Amino acid sequence: MNIKNVATNKKAYHNYFIGETFEAGIALTGSEIKSVRQGKVSLGDAYVRPERGELWLYNAHIARYEASSYMSHEPTRPRKLLLHKKEIRNLTGKIAEKGLTLVATRVYLKGGIAKVEIALGKGKKLYDKREAISRREAEIELARTIKNR
Numbered sequence: 143m144n145i146k147n148v149a150t151n152k153k154a155y156h157n158y159f160i161g162e163t164f165e166a167g168i169a170l171t172g173s174e175i176k177s178v179r180q181g182k183v184s185l186g187d188a189y190v191r192p193e194r195g196e197l198w199l200y201n202a203h204i205a206r207y208e209a210s211s212y213m214s215h216e217p218t219r220p221r222k223l224l225l226h227k228k229e230i231r232n233l234t235g236k237i238a239e240k241g242l243t244l245v246a247t248r249v250y251l252k253g254g255i256a257k258v259e260i261a262l263g264k265g266k267k268l269y270d271k272r273e274a275i276s277r278r279e280a281e282i283e284l285a286r287t288i289k290n291r
Contacts, residue, residue: 146251148178151185154245156271158263163247164233167224168199168258173210174221178256180207183249190223190244190260192234197223199246199258223258236262 154160170178177183182205190197199221206214225233236242245263249256266274 144253148181148249148251149183149185150248151188151246153186154247154263158245158265161262163259163261166258166260168256169222169224170256171215173207173214174204175256176207177204185246185249188246190246195230197225197230199223202246
C-alpha cells in the first residue's frame with residue numbers, strides 16, 4: 143500500500159517514553175480530509191482520551207480548507223478514532239491500570255484513507271528530558287569529529 147506521511151508529533155517523543163503503537167482510522171468531514179491531503183495538520187498538543195466506550199482525538203489542528211464554504215470545520219474540534227471495541231477496551235484498561243497516556247504520534251494517508259498512529263506513552267520527568275538532550279548533542283558532536291577527520 144502507498145503510505146504518505148502527513149504530520150509527525152516530535153513533541154510527543156520529547157515529552158513521553160513511547161511504548162506500544164496502534165493504527166486507528168479517524169472520522170473526518172469533507173473539508174478536513176482535503177486539508178489532510180494538502181498536509182495542513184499539526185499534532186503539537188494532540189492527545190487521545192476515552193469517553194463512553196470510544197476514543198477521541200483532542201487538540202489536533204487541521205487547518206481550514208480554503209476552497210470550502212463559510213460552513214467549514216472547526217480546526218481543533220474533537221475527532222472520533224475508529225478502532226475495534228476489543229482494541230478500545232484493551233487500551234482503556236492499560237491507561238487506567240498503569241497510568242499511561244495515549245498520544246497521537248503521526249497522521250498519514252494509507253491508500254488514500256487518513257490514519258492516526260497512537261502510542262502508549264509514559265510522561266518524562268525534567269531530568270529525563272535533559273539527559274535525552276545531552277545525549278543527542280553528544281552524538282552530534284561525535285558525528286562532527288568523525289566527519290572532520
